[in-house]
Amino acid sequence: MTEHEFLATRFEAHRGHLKAVAYRMLGSLSEAEDAVQEAWLRLSRTEAGEVENLGGWLTTVVGRVCLDMLRTRTSRREEPLEPRLPDPVVSPAGGPDPEQAALVADSVGLALLVVLESLNPAERLAFVLHDMFAVPFEEIAPLVGRSPAAARQLASRARRRVRGAAPVPDPDLARQREVVEAFVAAAHRGDFAALLAVLDPDVVLRADAGARLEGGYAEVRGAARVAGQALTFRRYSPSTAHPALVNGLAGVVNTVDGRPSAVMSFTIAGGRIVAIDILADPVRLATLDLAVLGDA
Template sequence: MDQDIWLAERFEQHRPQLRAVAYRMLGSLTEAEDAVQETWLRLARTDADEVDNLAAWLTTVVARICLNALRARQTRREESLDVRVPDPVVSTADDADPAYAAVLADSVGLALLVVLDTLTPTERLAFVLHDLFAVPFDEIGAMMDRSPAAARQLASRARRRVQGRAPASDPDLARQREVVDAFLAAAHEGDFDRLVTVLHPDVVLRSDGGTARARHTTVITGATAVAAQAATFGRFSPFARPALVNGAAGVLVTAAGRPLSVMAFTVAEGRIAAIDVIADSERLRQLALDDLS
């Protein structure tokens, strides 16, 4: 078999894992795909005979590419109070895209990705690779030109920041859907008391409406405040259809075949702990959701 064909086939075997790593590192589907493509280009320029462990080599390369992307993003990010809702992976319950099976593994929700955006690039690298992909600290340290102990410290620091700020979602998808449906029904009927009941007292609502709005992202906390906001968009409930958003119960709101918003829910201990909404028409267009509408 031709060497180039053999190498391409080997790379394709690892592509889902590389995409999963890049997505968790960057929170952007487009940037994750770019990082994976750059990894392939670097592999194509490398003598494969010199690579002892292809999986480890590819993970190292894509991680370093993502680390550089995060550092570049950090330097050009303007001071802002806005919180960016990461790109969601959306599918219908019966039409999940197998290409994103690795991305959806372990149901890494948008709430966790939002918190990961608050970490430093090196903290995020150490946490994602060790806690989500079980990469040893000696390998992680080498990626950052740091000692294994330093990598361990970075992961520990990141873990402390993540704990409590990104609630773990209930694993039962059917139960998640029941809670989300109860929320939508209460919002549609304008039943404020029922809304408060289904919401966690410390619930966080993040709504990304895009740059066309005065504030790019609205963040509301607390069951009472979120319930008051939810009652105002209850009129959209008839246009909401069930969807899987990052492997969890979510909603795709459409009208006339056009997506209006994506809503991701984090259901913890039987109540909604976080709601992440993307209503930015440009971002929705880039997510290519028309086939799901």
């Protein structure tokens, strides 16, 4: 085995972890892949023998690459961009494969990723690396050009915003599925009262149909308004709502004529639905690996 092949083997052992870091930083599966690939290119140009802790070194490199990508996103915006949902990780209802499980470990649902999108790049880096991957502030500080104490403050601010806006999902997946099934059945029957019974009073529904379609991105808040919106799902047969895991939580893939038309993620806390995130952008749906859902 050549030195290059040995280095590539060591890198591959860290790939899943690095993609998980990048996904939490960027909310985009394709950009996460790009960040991981850039980390490999930087490693291949480095004297690997000088790297004592390869996993830690690669984690901070990916963090730096993602920080640069987030800053580039911001600097290129001459006008505010239309909001968009992060990319969902869709798995069979029976459970994710190991790579998917690593991507969405620790209940990294779409609702949490939406909140992370609201953080500035430095806050997001500090929170993701420290709170999610236990990277010391002494290693985060050089990435954001701050002192360790200032990096700690970045993470603290981000943590307060996440705790206030990202609900912690109920851990019982079977119970999650029961609530989702009740929602789908009530929507199909047009049962407004039954919908209200499974919705939290402050529920939020976010739907992303993509910039190319009329409607684009929409956000609806409050149980009555969300229930009213859900009644529009009545035209879909329950047989077209395929159970799935979306970022490790109970979800649904809707199909029309056998083709995926929407991925729905449900965040359930206290036995009620507190957030519904719907990706219905046909362009982005086409990039997702939904073959694992069989007929869906």
